[in-house]
Amino acid sequence: MTTIHPTPSGTRDVLPDEMREVHAIAEAMRGVFAARGYGEIHTPALEYEQVLIRGDPAAADPAYKLFDEQGNVLVLRSDMTIPIARVVSTRYATAQPPLRFCYVAHAYRSVRPQRGQDREMLQAGIELVGEPAPGGTAEALAVLCEALDAIGLAGYRVGLGDASLYPALLDAHGVPAAARAAILHELVTRDFVGLEREIERLRLGAEATDALVGVPQRRGGAEVLDAAGAAAAGLRAVLAALPAAVAGRVIFDLGLARSLAYYTGAVFEVYDAALGAPLGGGGRYDDLLGRFGRGLPAAGWALNVERLHIALVGERRGEKL
């Protein structure tokens, strides 16, 4: 009789058949990274809690904490961006920017185990340090599309928004600081009914209400940028710097809000009709490296390799959302 010894929920063993296919995806992406001059780096899965908190206070709530022999609190990294910010300030303190890094590494989060979602996930991504917007953002997006093309994903689209767009809109319409946390909460939790309720509560008049409720729901081609006026200047500049093939993949999304707090400019997510959840994403974080002592603008992204695999299998089977 077989004896079953379980692994923790949300984790699993990867056996050779699957591993071959995952490896092919990672290798195709590594090929693009190398051709674009990105150097692969490895950082420890365990970090001091203090280091991650410095990068993002929300990172103080990682899923897995443990103590070392001296009683220091260690955490399993929840992404690669903050560890690479630490590496840049520590190991590249005087190096001439721009710096280009890539990785294929595991990150750890507490999630509800479901299709394509795990406690331990394999991420492949890049960090481009010292190249400001819009050129750096455009390069990151171009490498993203090249990597997706290289693994053979056909139907992907890139949702592109700007973390500074909605705050700029709130400024422009004189929304008081005290009301903003509740408004941004509704936006991040994707609740447009709640967003409308919070905006209407402020009694700003029809024009401001329409803009604050309507603009974050706009998504589509470059024409949606007109709705946001001056607040979309950053996105227009990125669009102008994008190669045509990349621009053709972009869906502008004026309400795109990623849950990580360190994004300062462009943010993006990757979608494919074969999967009901984003395949990954990224954005600009121009303030993050300064918190570690080397204030350089930066942008990056990470794709979930297991989700890429599911989407590839789905596309080949002809599955459509």
Next chain:
Amino acid sequence: MSGLNGLTLAVPRGALMRQTLDLLDRLGVSTDAVRSNERRLLFGDAGIVTMRPSDVPTYVEAGAADIGITGKDVLAEQFERAVYELLDLRFGPCVMVVASTAGDDRLDEALRRLGVMRVATKYPRVAARHFERTGRQAEIVEVKGSVELAPLTGLAEGIVDLTATGTTLRENGLVVREEILASTARLIANPVAHKLKAAALDDLVGRMREAIARA
């Protein structure tokens, strides 16, 4: 564009079903097959799948349905679901309340004398968050049906449940002590469909908005 614009809609069976189908009729979606077929679940031609209201966020989050209709009560209980909440459809109004047997409030007494109150509910997470936010210790007892029975049999001192008219509460000798949240039917969307099918979705939401305003 007409009908559901090629989108797949998760329709809740139960209390919200009739008004959901009435709304779809006003949008030009043929619901005859759904109405005449109690047991069939999938209506591929119309783009409709039917299910329990509490399963709607599950199907929509996974992308098995592009959009769905369910109560705010369900969304509040499953708050971590990655779905867009697009529209308040305004039908199916009800209130999530704390209730206990009429007369002296047994919940208060339990909290004062025993330090903790036992509350039976089908909405354990909404209930737990409500008592946590209001600084009271509560032991949440999850039940699957007829919550009103719990305080009558001594399983719990009170309940957290949904009430539309208050009739069931009254008939079981219960009175409302607190209101937690007001609920109506909501339109939700899968986050990927929300981007990839933006035009179809926005057109449908616009027509739904008009239909509701006219009703």
